[in-house]
Amino acid sequence: MFRNLIAFPLLALVVIVQSAVISHMTLLAGYADLMLVILAAWALKAEASSAWLWAILGGVMVSFVSGLPWPVTMFGYLFVVLLAQLLRRRVWQAPLLAMFSVTFIGTLIMDLFTLLVLNLLGTPLPIGDSLGLIVLPSMLLNLLFAVPVYVMIRDLAQWVSPAQEVE
């Protein structure tokens, strides 16, 4: 129970690493979204209630640092958790496949949602350029991060909830 409080320092550290390190590791104009990958892995391994809390906390922390409107990050991460919860029940025998699927679909939906909201708010973002230079490279980088993050989060989930059976 109390071990769930690890979310505060961990997610704060993730935001710092994302802002200071990951944002420099660019592929074309895109870079990985470490928070998304971590939330996806957590939602696949941990209890459902804590996954929702982690998503809200992650959304708040990222929107505090980012210039994106806060609903984008908040609803984006909540959608990722929802997707992970759905896939967890259906693809429970192949957790890595579920992780890749959540990362792939989650990145795509979140980036398209961001693109839509920013265009609606008056920031001119050409769809073609954004897809080719940001969305697809970011997705590739997220998929590269998916396996190591999944392994770490699996161990963390076991530490937070020792009684829970972890595949």
Place this chain on the structure above:
Amino acid sequence: MRNLFGRYLQTTIIFLIVGGILFLAFGGYLGGASRGLGSSLVGIQTWLSTRYTAIQDFLAAPRDIATLRQRNAELESEVSRLQGQVIELQQKVDERDILAALVDFMRASPESTYKGAAVVGRDPSPFLHYIIINRGSNDGILRGMPVVTNQGLIGRVDAVVADAARVQLVTDPGSAINVRLQNADTDAVLVGSVTGDLSLDMISQDVTVEAGDVVLTSGLGGGYPPDLIIGQVLNVRKLDFELFQQAALQPAVDFARLEIVLVITNFRPVDVEPLIPITNP
């Protein structure tokens, strides 16, 4: 008496024999024999010496290897420490160069007051071009203040907390700045893009714009002070059927390597929104 004479005779004969041999040797008559003897002796000594040295090395070697290994480890550690020191000093030299350039810039523009800040991060979203700096409201930073380096304008403060601020770069797709082309003496609008490239829009078809023209802030709109350098025109796109010319811009600042920036603290942006007339349908 006879016995004494015999002993003298014996000694004299020995002396004579030895003296004779020496005489023959110095005279060169025993050359072959002495060379053979000498080389045999040297050969024996060499053989003995070599074997002795080998045995000595064999007996002493383990201790030497251990000593050498220890010494090697010490030297490797020393090299690592010195390499770390070199990197640290190099960073300090780089930082000093940047600070010296910024101080020169501040002296060249004494009309403004500046607050130096280090760039500590970038926006977590790749769609936006923002940076995070380590100065906030505690240091007198306010929203809207322009941010520059010694090379030129980089953006303006978008959000502030106590000890940090978020700066919207001029390369951000949502950024639009009123600028002036120095040589052509005309106004235009500078816009950012997803890729971080800068372009000029709304350039009148009547003016002649050439590559290399310097682009400065115009101060129109009250968002930025005038005459801050932004970059140079790279190429111009002029089509007769379009209302305005467009141009690509080479920024003066390398946005990929921002480390230390200056916030102009004595500039307050003017909000011109209330002055824009509302057109009723």
